[in-house]
Amino acid sequence: MLARTFAATAVALTLGGAGLAQDQSILVQSTTSTANSGLYDYLLPIFEGKTGIKVNVVAVGTGQAIKNAENCDGDLLLVHAKPAEEKFVADGYGTMRTDLMYNDFVVVGPEADPAGVAGMNDVEGALKKIAEAKAPFASRGDDSGTHKAEKALWKKAGVDPAEGSGDWYRETGSGMGATLNAGIGMGAYVLTDRATWISFDNKQDYRIEVEGDEDMFNQYGVIPVNPEKCPSVKAEAAQTFADWLLSDEGQEAIAGYKVDGQQLFFPNAPDK
């Protein structure tokens, strides 16, 4: 009797879930920065209202997003690590990569500014000063787009932060928000994308210390997953979403997303 009740409940609840997986839905593998900043909450209702296609977003680091897409667990990739994205397409997993939008990275730090980098617009110089001062620096350490960008900046600055690993260089292995929380908790500098920073709620006494270096340019790209590699993808619906994002209407919508009056992402799709 008890067993029968359990079974009936299980079946009812499980079947209830099946209805959610409609055909007219796609899965986007994307980054925490775009999701945490609230961009999708703003964009998706507009697109869904227009086309009736439901867009589901899985927000993970760029590295994991690409891995998931390579496993065919996504219809569209929206990330920010151009070399990795180009390799994804070259390996045949994506049909085509297109620039979608950009924002920039900034270095945030505590008001005390132990390394004295406030106001600098030369990021390599600032990183060098941080390393010399052995001032704490919290890194994503998770192979995400931001982490890849950060590693490239250290390389350009001629510093190997790995030597300070566990000491002043602290790799959290977490998402952007978690790394910000950790960094703020231990008074460390953090490289973050501006969108996440603007919409981040737990700033405490932190502020932007370094910004405006063109090396901190942060480009996002969009790539439909290749149906030849992954027959299960909803190629048509994914292409519809990609096309809309790249269209004038989509680009205007991206530009229209603001937090506290500040624009978070700057559309830069190539002209048709």
Next chain:
Amino acid sequence: MHSIGDSFALALQLVLSGDADLLAIVLLSLRVSLTATALACLIGLPVGALVAISRFRGRNGVLILMNALMGLPPVVVGLLLYLQFSRSGPLGFLGLLYTPTAMIVAQTVLIAPIVAALSRQVLEDLHTEYAEQFRSLCLTRLQTVRALLWDARYSLLTVGLAGFGRAVAEVGAVIIVGGNIDHLTRVMTTAIALETSKGDLALALALGIILLTIALGVNAAVQSVRMTAARYAYV
């Protein structure tokens, strides 16, 4: 810095406002974790009962394994199931990744060993009391298992509760196989993780308070059932 008082106020405000998103998240949490608990009981109770009444070679090894599996890390369960449910995995054709069903499976895998191990202990104790009487009555193994499960029902309720508690509180497994997709697979714990990463600690804590309140409510309900049962000496 946010005070806990702020979060309590926010939690209350969220609940009173009847926010539809919040309601959906709470309901999904309950649906996933209750279903997983039911399935885990369906699997774990008979296993626990059979091990409880059986003596066989290697039984100690089985007991150690069951106890060890209670400590399965949710992230590992999530990862293993991701590899199965991924489109490129052996069960990819089912299309279960990033669905509530995948989350139910993950939590079931996570808590079935808890139900099995704890119920084994409960039922073995009860069987010690009943064994001689049952042998005198010449009960079959199935009759014995059924009688033990029924007579231990109120203790097993607590076992189920332990499983439910673990399921509803874990985030590692559901965030991997569920993907924390808004309006589809977002549950209380993944929403808390998300709000924390957005730096909205007050909201995260408020959600935590709501989760805790639900857990308290479920526990209180079970406790009152047990107390009624205790009055009848059924526990």
Next chain:
Amino acid sequence: MSDAAIFGSVAPAAQTLRADIRACEVQDLVLRLGGATVLDGLSFALEKSGCTMVLGANGAGKSLLLKLLHGLMQPTAGRIAWGGQGPGAVTARQALVFQKPVLLRRSVAANLDFVLKARGAGRGDVTARRDALLDHVGLAHKAGQPARLLSGGEAQRLALARALATDPEVLFLDEPTASLDPASVLAIERIVAGARERGVKIVFVTHDTGQARRLADDVLFLHRGRVAEHSPAATFFPTPKSAAARDYLNGKLVV
């Protein structure tokens, strides 16, 4: 409802279908537990009818003998035969009432239903037989109550009803009335006597010589793991043959 309707019948119709397993022969029965010899070469025979009272001091091995006779334990050596069959083969045709009744965590009625169903009674039968059994042991008014809240005497009556629900051909009782009040003791003795009248073989362990006098057809007296004496009740009580039994009946401490 007649007794036959409640219990089915033990005698004689059934005997044409199945071998009578009510008479017992025991030869050289030995039981060692953890190096100690608890039963040391018992040999005796029990008639297929009547009430055999098993007497003896604490530690004489009475309870263990019941478990061996009922097939719940294996002897170290020796042979037990019920109508030619080993005890393991006839356990289901016997019933044992323990000193401390183990009642299920259910209602009084459900405790009986459980046994009736386990023995394959149909749904309609279960209700009718359960009600008749409860009536028989005077617990009809307690049917819906939790079994584990019964008083000691009521609990033992329920245990007895449960034993009778299996239609036993042999009924073992292991000090069922120890620590019960006199009224409860008499109630249980009446039920047991009723079963004996219907042809059920009774093997009853007790410390209460008064009870033994009231119920016994024959007495098996154990002393230090051996049979000190096995005599008809008519001769045992007035003229016990063994010194141990004599001392026991005279209220002397027998070790």
